[in-house]
Amino acid sequence: DRPVVVVVAELDPAAEDRPEPLVAPVGRPAVERFAAAWQSVVRPRDPHAPVVGFHREVVAVLGAPLHGSGGQTGPGVDRLVRDLVREVTGDGGGGRRSFGTGVSRVAATPVQIPAAYEQARTAVRVGRRMNGPGSVAHFDGLGVFRLLSLVEDPAELRSFAAETLGDLAKVDDEEARDLRRTLEVLLETNLNVAETARVMHFHYNTLRYRIAKLERMLGPFTRDAHLRLSLHLALQVLRMRGA
Known part of the structure; x- marks a missing residue:
């Protein structure tokens, strides 16, 4: 014992x-x-x-x-x-x-x-x-993945990701993958536009255009902390699925 x-x-x-x-x-x-x-x-x-x-x-x-x-x-x-x-x-x-x-x-x-x-x-x-x-x-050490792994119904996680991300949840769509990556880096840098542009090698104005497009698709995540949390969780669900 x-x-x-x-x-x-x-x-x-x-x-x-x-x-x-x-x-x-x-x-x-x-x-x-x-x-x-x-x-x-x-x-x-x-x-x-x-x-x-x-x-x-x-x-x-x-x-x-x-x-x-x-x-x-x-x-x-x-x-x-x-x-x-x-x-x-x-x-x-x-x-x-x-x-x-x-x-x-x-x-x-x-x-x-x-x-x-x-x-x-x-x-x-x-x-x-x-x-x-x-x-x-x-x-x-799994962090949020530990909590997500405790959800017994994988379909529930897939549904949450699809409802939260909309067209960005399409795993086989190249444009969706590209925009998801932009969103991920924005969230990782706490919406620091200059840092995100540096990491992704974008011109500042190009990134501003992308942010506007993302907000048209997802809602005002730059001003809504609860929406940012939901988006972050949805992205982690896709990551767990290997997307």
């Missing part, structure tokens, strides 16, 4: 879907090598930590001290996980397969472990969406 974190390491789909790497050069299935690699690097550091391989993921339950009162992981856990990932990556561990890693909050009691497992799986999924293959993400 010790505080633990659950770590989920999942083979990235792009790598897993290639037929040839599913069998290692010596004839050993890559998923089996992946699990064995994690077991070999975890045991010297935490002999009591269970490490189990499933179809496409490895789950490790590592001892971890509580950090603060909210179950947050401390810097020692982050260093440990990154050391483990580094050792598993490449020929020194599980081969050259790309994988994402998710880390839960600290589970203080055994009954909290199932929830911690779901947190780690969420961190893998959202981390991959945010940072691509090979990402390492902590559930506590």
